[in-house]
Ligand code: FES
C-alpha cells in the first residue's frame with residue numbers, strides 16, 4: 245500500500261530552522277516565546293532559550309521591557325547570557341564591553357578609538373517582544389512583514405483572568421500538535437477511574453460524557469486554518485457533544501473549557517525549540533472575572549502542571565531517563581489505562597516515546613486519523629501558498645483572533661458534523677445535569693475489565 249506521507253513531506257513539515265520552508269512560515273506569525281515568570285524582575289538573570297533552532301538570550305531591561313536576541317555577541321561570539329544588564333534594555337558583553345540594545349543596535353564598542361563609527365555598521369539579530377497574559381510573545385520574521393499583534397481572546401484580559409503555563413517536550417513540534425487532532429486517544433490514553441467518577445458525579449452535562457471508542461471527526465477550511473469538529477456520544481446515545489476545535493496556523497488550537505468552571509477557553513501552542521524539542525503552552529482564561537487561587541490550583545492539577553520542573557528548563561519532573569515513572573500497578577489495578585497521571589504527562593510520555601522526530605513513512609494511518617491527515621495536508625498546502633507569495637492563513641489585515649469559534653455543542657447524535665460546522669445556533673450550555681447518572685456506562689467495563 246502506498247504510504248500517505250513521504251519522507252520528503254515529513255522532512256518539510258518537521259524542520260523549522262532558519263531558511264527551511266516550515267520555519268519561514270512560522271516566522272510570519274507572533275507566537276509565545278516563554279512565560280513572563282522566567283524574567284520576574286528587572287534584575288532577573290538573562291537566560292538562554294532556543295526558538296525555531298536559533299540560540300537566543302532573553303533579558304529584562306530596567307524599564308521592564310523584554311529583550312530577545314542572538315545569544316552570541318556580535319564581536320567574537322561570546323555568550324551574552326553572561327552579559328551585564330544595562331539600564332536601557334541593553335546587554336553589555338563582559339568580554340570587551342560591547343553594549344547591544346534590544347533592537348539589535350550596537351551602542352558602544354569601548355576598545356575602539358573615540359571617533360570610531362564602527363559600531364553603527366554592525367547589526368545584531370534581535371526580535372521584537374510583547375507581553376500579555378503572563379506570556380512574552382515574539383515575531384521572528386522579516387520586519388517589513390510583521391503582522392498586528394494577535395488579539396487572542398485572553399490577550400485582551402487582565403493578568404488575573406488568565407492562567408498560562410508551558411513545559412518542555414523533547415520531541416518534534418508536529419507530533420505534539422497532532423495529539424490535539426487525535427480524537428480517539430482521549431478515551432484510552434487519558435482514561436483514569438478517578439476522573440471518570442468525578443465527571444459522572446458532576447453537575448455538568450458533560451458528566452454524561454460516555455467513553456466513546458469511535459468518535460467521529462470532520463474538518464472545514466477556514467481563513468485562519470482548519471475548523472474541526474469531534475463528536476462524542478453522551479450517556480443517552482441519541483445525544484452527543486460536538487467539540488468545535490480550531491487548528492489555527494501555524495501551531496495553535498483552542499477548546500471550550502467549561503470543565504474547569506471557566507467561561508473562556510483553553511488555548512494550546514506547540515512552539516519548536518529546535519527540530520527535536522518544543523514548548524507546549526496551555527492558557528486557560530475566564531472572560532467574566534478573575535481566576536482565584538483555588539481556580540488556579542485546580543487548573544494546575546487538571547492541566548497536569550503540578551509536576552513541571554521550573555528550575556530545570558520546565559522539563560517534566562517525572563522524566564527518569566526511561567519511561568516517566570510509569571505506574572504499572574495503577575494499570576493492573578484499573579485506576580489508569582496508561583499508568584501516567586495527568587493529561588499532559590500522558591501526552592508527553594506517549595509523544596516522546598515516538599522518537600525525537602516520528603518516521604511517518606512507517607505509519608499505517610486509518611479512519612481514526614482523519615484530522616491528522618487533514619492537518620498535514622493543510623500545512624503542505626500552506627507551504628505552497630508561501631512559495632507562491634499568496635496571503636497566509638490568519639494574516640489578513642482584518643483578522644479577528646477573538647472571533648474564532650471554539651466551543652462545545654450539544655445536539656442529537658445523528659446531527660451531521662457538516663451541519664454542526666455550518667451553524668452557530670447550537671446549545672452550548674454545559675450546566676444542569678438533571679438525569680440520574682447511576683446508569684452511566686463505565687469506560688473501564690467497555691474495555692473489558
Ligand atoms: S566578544 Fe563580546 S565584546 Fe568582544
Ligand SMILES: [Fe+2]
Nearest residue numbers: 423429434591
Ligand atoms: Fe491528549
